[in-house]
Amino acid sequence: MKRVTRLLWPLLFAGLVIGLYNLKAQVEDQEKELARIQRAIEDEREAIQVLRAEWSYLNQPERLRRLAAAKLDLQPVAQRQMASFERFAQRLAEAAPVETAVLATTSRDPAPGRPAPQPGFRSR
Amino acid sequence: MMFRIRELCRPLSPGAQCRPGQPRFEGPLGAAIETGRTRLLVLGGLFFLAFALVGGRLVDVTLLKPAADPKRNVAKAAAADPEAGREFFRGEIADAKGELLATNLVTWSLYADPKMILDPAATAARLVRLFPELDRKDLAEKLKPSDKRFVWLRRHLTPKEYQEVIAEGLPGIGARKDRRRVYPHGSLGAHVVGYADIDNHGIAGVERQFDGRLKRGERIQLSLDLRVQHVLREELAAAVKRHHAIGAMGVILDVHTGETKALVSLPEFDPHEPGRASEEGRFNRVTLGTYEMGSTFKILNTAMALDSSVATLTKVYDARFPLKHGKFTINDYHGKGRALSVTEIFQFSSNIGSAKMAIEAGTPRQRAFMGRAGMLKPVSIELPEIGAPLYPRDWKPLNTITISYGHGISVTPLHLAAAVAGIVNDGKRAPVTLVKRDPKEPIPYIPVVNSKTSAEMRQLMRLVVEKGTGKRAEAPGYFVGGKTGTADKSAGKKGYRRNTRISSFVAAFPMNAPRYVVLVMIDEPKASADTPEATGGAVAAPVVREVVLKAAPLLGVLPAENTSELTDEKKPGQKAPAKPPAKPAAKPAPPAAGRLERAATE
Numbered sequence: 214m215k216r217v218t219r220l221l222w223p224l225l226f227a228g229l230v231i232g233l234y235n236l237k238a239q240v241e242d243q244e245k246e247l248a249r250i251q252r253a254i255e256d257e258r259e260a261i262q263v264l265r266a267e268w269s270y271l272n273q274p275e276r277l278r279r280l281a282a283a284k285l286d287l288q289p290v291a292q293r294q295m296a297s298f299e300r301f302a303q304r305l306a307e308a309a310p311v312e313t314a315v316l317a318t319t320s321r322d323p324a325p326g327r328p329a330p331q332p333g334f335r336s337r
Numbered sequence: 338m339m340f341r342i343r344e345l346c347r348p349l350s351p352g353a354q355c356r357p358g359q360p361r362f363e364g365p366l367g368a369a370i371e372t373g374r375t376r377l378l379v380l381g382g383l384f385f386l387a388f389a390l391v392g393g394r395l396v397d398v399t400l401l402k403p404a405a406d407p408k409r410n411v412a413k414a415a416a417a418d419p420e421a422g423r424e425f426f427r428g429e430i431a432d433a434k435g436e437l438l439a440t441n442l443v444t445w446s447l448y449a450d451p452k453m454i455l456d457p458a459a460t461a462a463r464l465v466r467l468f469p470e471l472d473r474k475d476l477a478e479k480l481k482p483s484d485k486r487f488v489w490l491r492r493h494l495t496p497k498e499y500q501e502v503i504a505e506g507l508p509g510i511g512a513r514k515d516r517r518r519v520y521p522h523g524s525l526g527a528h529v530v531g532y533a534d535i536d537n538h539g540i541a542g543v544e545r546q547f548d549g550r551l552k553r554g555e556r557i558q559l560s561l562d563l564r565v566q567h568v569l570r571e572e573l574a575a576a577v578k579r580h581h582a583i584g585a586m587g588v589i590l591d592v593h594t595g596e597t598k599a600l601v602s603l604p605e606f607d608p609h610e611p612g613r614a615s616e617e618g619r620f621n622r623v624t625l626g627t628y629e630m631g632s633t634f635k636i637l638n639t640a641m642a643l644d645s646s647v648a649t650l651t652k653v654y655d656a657r658f659p660l661k662h663g664k665f666t667i668n669d670y671h672g673k674g675r676a677l678s679v680t681e682i683f684q685f686s687s688n689i690g691s692a693k694m695a696i697e698a699g700t701p702r703q704r705a706f707m708g709r710a711g712m713l714k715p716v717s718i719e720l721p722e723i724g725a726p727l728y729p730r731d732w733k734p735l736n737t738i739t740i741s742y743g744h745g746i747s748v749t750p751l752h753l754a755a756a757v758a759g760i761v762n763d764g765k766r767a768p769v770t771l772v773k774r775d776p777k778e779p780i781p782y783i784p785v786v787n788s789k790t791s792a793e794m795r796q797l798m799r800l801v802v803e804k805g806t807g808k809r810a811e812a813p814g815y816f817v818g819g820k821t822g823t824a825d826k827s828a829g830k831k832g833y834r835r836n837t838r839i840s841s842f843v844a845a846f847p848m849n850a851p852r853y854v855v856l857v858m859i860d861e862p863k864a865s866a867d868t869p870e871a872t873g874g875a876v877a878a879p880v881v882r883e884v885v886l887k888a889a890p891l892l893g894v895l896p897a898e899n900t901s902e903l904t905d906e907k908k909p910g911q912k913a914p915a916k917p918p919a920k921p922a923a924k925p926a927p928p929a930a931g932r933l934e935r936a937a938t939e
Contacts (some may be wrong), residue, residue, distance in 0.1 A: 259443045262426075269437035269521035274567035289887060292814040292896040 427518060427537050428551040430530055430544070432563040433598075433773050438530045439520050439544065439608075441537075444493040446515035447502060449479065450486050453509030457481050460507055464490065467501055480509075492535055493517045518544075524605040526566050528621040529559065529597075529720070529771060532608035540611070541619070543771065545721050558773045560596035565589060568887045569599040573857065576880045577603055580862035580871060586622040586750045587880075589888065590854045592758040592845065594774050595767030597718070598853065598892065600624070600751075625722040627747035628858070631824025632686045632873070633843045634743030634753070639683050640760050640794050641706040642694040644786040650680050650793055656689040662735055667692050667742075670823070670872075671806065683797045684805035686821060688742045695741030700732050703740065709785050710756040711766065712748055719771045724749045743824060750841075754856040756785065757843050761798070761818075761851040764791040799848040802878075810844055810878035812885040814896025819844030819855075819881065821873035826861070837861050842877035846885055852894055857881050 281287055430439035454460055457480035465473045468491060479488050492515060494502065499512060518533045531542015539548035547557050573585040589599040602622040606614030620626065642648040656677045660667040671685045682690030695703055707713055707728070715723045727747040729736045739745035751769060759766025765782035774780070786794070798818030801807040806821040822841040841858040845851040857880045862871040889896070 262440065263442060265437060266440050266442055266519055266521050269440070272436060273522055273525070274564050275525075275571075278567075290890055292812075292886075295890070295895055297895055 426516065426554055427533070428547075428553070428555040428557060430551075430557045430559065432526075432559055432561045432566075433596075434562060434564075435558070436563045437521055438526055438559070438561075438563070439518060439533075441516045442519050444495075444515050444517045445499040445512040446492045447490040447494060447510065447512050449488050449490050450509045450511070451480055451483050451488065452486055454480050454482070455508060460510065463505060463507060464502075464510070467498065467505070520608045522563065523609070524607050525570060526561060526563065526600075527605055527608045528602045528623070528722075529561055529600050530608060531720075532611045541722065542621075542720060546719050559771055560591070560594075560598065560773045561600065561771065562598050562891065564891050565888045566599040566601065568891070569855075569884055570601045570603070570605075572880050572883045572887070573601055573603055573859075576857075576859050576862075576876065580859060580865065580868065580876055582859045582862045582876075584617070584622060584860040586626070586856075586858045586860070587884070588623050588751055588754045588854075588856050589884070589892075590754050590758045590769065591767075592762040592851050592854055593767065594780060595755070595758070595769045596774055597769060597771050599888070600771075602626075621720070621722045622860075623750045624716065624718055624720050625724045625749065627724045627727055627749050628839055629745070629747050629824050629827055630743040630750075630753050630841065631822040631839070632688075632742055633757075633820050633822035633841055634740070634746075635683060635686060635691050636757055636760060636794065636798070636820050636843065637706070637710055637712070638691050638695055638703075638741045639679065639797065640786050640790055641703060642679065642698050643793055644706070644764075644790040645698055645702055647698045647702075648679050648694055650797075651678050653678050654682060654690045654693045656682065656687045656693075658689075660689045660692050660738070662738055665735065665738075667738060680797060680800065683820070684800050686806050691741040692738040695737050696734070700734065700737045703737055704732050707740070707746070709783070710759065711783070712746065712752055712756065716749060716751045716755060716769055718751060718769050726752060743822065747827075750856055750858055753843060754854050757845065757856070758851075758854040759783065759785040760791060760794050761845040761848075761854065762791070763788050795845075795848050795851065798845060802844070806872075806874040807842060807844075807878045809874060810842060810881045810885075812846070812882045812889070815885050815889055815894065816847040816849055816897065817844050817881065817885055818846070818848035819878075821878060823872040823874075838871065840871055840873040840876040842873050842881045844881045844885070846889065847894060847897070853889075853892060855881050855884055855888075857884065 426441050429437055429441075431437055449460075451457075457477050460480055461473050461477040464476060465471055471491065476490070479490065490510070494512065502510065502512060516537065518537055520527070520530060520532070527542075529542055531539065531544040531546075533539050533544045537552075539545035539551060543557060543559065544551065547555075551557065569587045569589060573587050576582065577585050585601070585603040587599065587601040588597065590596070591598055600623050602620070604615070604618045606618035611619060639648075643650070653676045656669065656672070657674055659669075667688050669685075669687050669689055671687075672689075673681070673685060673687070677685070677687055677690050679690075679694070681687070682694070704713075712726055713728060715725045726749070728740075729745060736745050755766060755769045764784060764786040766785045767780050767782055795818060798820060799816060800818075801820055802810050802817050807819050810817050810819055819842055822839075822843070824839050824841070826837045826839060839858055839860050840862050841856070843854065843856045845854045857877045859871075859876050859880070862868070862876045864871045868875045
């Protein structure tokens with residue numbers, strides 16, 4: 214009995230030591246990993262920050278205007294190029310009877326000497 | 338054995354080391370053993386206490402309050418709040434659409450530890466080779482061994498510079514992570530954003546106003562729209578160039594919310610190098626500079642007369658002869674030499690008529706009105722640079738006369754823009770702000786005039802652009818209305834300097850349901866062949882026209898359509914449908930088309 218306990222205690226002790234050592238090593242590894250990931254996150258954040266600043270810098274209105282003038286065949290929007298949907302519906306309603314009238318004239322024989330009106334085209 | 342157990346300890350027996358029930362040692366060594374035993378007991382007790390303490394703490398730390406250990410919950414905390422545990426960056430400043438106006442970049446800054454430097458002269462020489470702008474003597478002085486263990490050598494290196502310095506491998510020279518404030522849009526909006534110093538303390542503008550919040554990492558979103566700001570700046574800069582002016586100011590306000598959409602003061606400065614800018618460049622003319630506004634003040638004067646029922650639109654004042662008050666004579670620029678109605682007084686900007694209206698209203702009423710319009714207090718905008726208005730402490734009849742046409746009182750351009758915004762916004766003035774408003778928060782409007790007066794003022798302002806001094810501000814489809822102003826610049830006590838003037842135009846659009854106020858002022862425009870008279874109508878009104886045409890689509894204001902069809906197709910050359918002259922500026926065209934929130938821009 215005494216011998217068994219004498220053998221058991223050192224074994225238990227050794228087991229504990231090894232277990233503890235492993236645990237500590239694992240924790241250390243994980244901590245290293247954590248620090249690495251946090252550093253990486255911080256680096257990414259800094260990179261994002263740089264990109265955001267650059268994006269804003271590249272969006273300088275003056276630069277965009279210059280580029281648009283050089284590369285695009287665009288002009289500032291004129292007032293007559295803008296419309297609202299309400300107005301659009303209104304104009305469709307206005308246009309509908311005229312359209313049918315135009316179609317009606319084209320279906321008949323054109324008057325001699327006068328060119329037939331172009332369908333779909335409305336002079337104002 | 339030198340001792341024997343004689344007896345069990347008896348209670349109250351002589352001898353200190355005896356306990357009841359324990360064997361007692363006697364003899365010469367017995368006492369020593371008793372002492373030893375007591376010592377052992379005391380020691381044992383101490384050890385027990387110590388282990389109990391350690392054990393208790395162990396239970397406490399591992400089982401009872403594990404949350405107190407910050408390391409333990411890193412993952413949990415990160416999941417709950419990704420920003421937790423981050424180092425503080427100074428907060429960003431963004432415009433109304435989220436475009437960054439001020440942000441931070443991580444840079445490296447070079448420092449030296451003089452104690453570690455072996456050869457200051459040689460080190461200085463090698464550093465100067467990398468940074469030619471550093472002074473060698475100055476550098477050697479800094480590097481000389483001293484008690485200091487830390488000296489900044491150069492802040493904010495570029496990545497290339499950083500690489501080069503590190504490659505040199507100089508002992509005692511190191512680089513530290515640093516943060517640099519950057520303004521991606523440079524001088525655009527610099528007067529609003531302001532700037533921070535090298536250690537990221539706000540020095541001017543919003544950077545200073547919200548320094549505390551920015552330092553806590555808060556983000557500040559302004560009401561400014563960068564694209565509108567750009568439009569205003571470009572047009573003002575073009576006007577300055579065209580008229581060889583010394584400066585210009587401009588502001589665009591949302592009349593409903595009081596939000597500042599653009600605020601430009603020319604000349605400007607680069608917020609990255611404020612030290613290099615001139616005093617004038619850093620000076621914010623819109624919020625800090627006070628000026629005599631001139632005729633644009635007639636908007637206030639007329640509104641006062643109409644609102645207090647002193648006058649009606651059709652009331653006639655005799656403006657045939659110059660008005661004399663003491664040794665002063667008040668004259669008209671565009672004199673008509675006849676009696677004028679209130680409408681005409683405004684339309685042709687008659688000083689005589691305006692003065693007569695003010696005299697009739699009386700000084701107390703004028704003063705009270707100026708107070709309501711906010712002319713007697715600094716504007717409550719979120720900037721440290723705000724100018725207090727200058728007005729006569731003792732408001733004499735002569736002051737009443739001159740103030741009626743905008744002289745004898747100096748206010749900032751922002752004052753005027755805010756007051757006009759209030760007058761056209763159904764008489765309700767929204768406090769001016771630079772910070773984007775929360776749409777849910779109610780706006781504490783200040784009443785300036787009643788609804789009827791507001792409607793009449795809108796008609797009058799529209800008339801000025803249709804048929805008065807401001808024709809060049811007409812932007813087809815946007816129903817611009819406004820008032821011209823041409824003020825001779827004050828030369829202190831010496832009176833006024835002729836031909837150094839500020840030409841201005843304050844406008845609102847669309848006049849049928851005003852959304853925005855635009856104020857443009859050109860400082861000291863010179864007359865030229867194109868503009869023989871550098872007046873507000875000739876110099877500032879065309880700028881307003883351009884600004885409205887370019888900024889309105891960005892601000893989500895759609896032009897009215899029927900007028901465009903008239904001008905483009907049926908009646909070329911004619912700008913707007915004719916209106917009966919007796920009833921000026923009848924409400925122009927469809928209000929429905931004028932408002933389509935942001936649909937055009939987003």
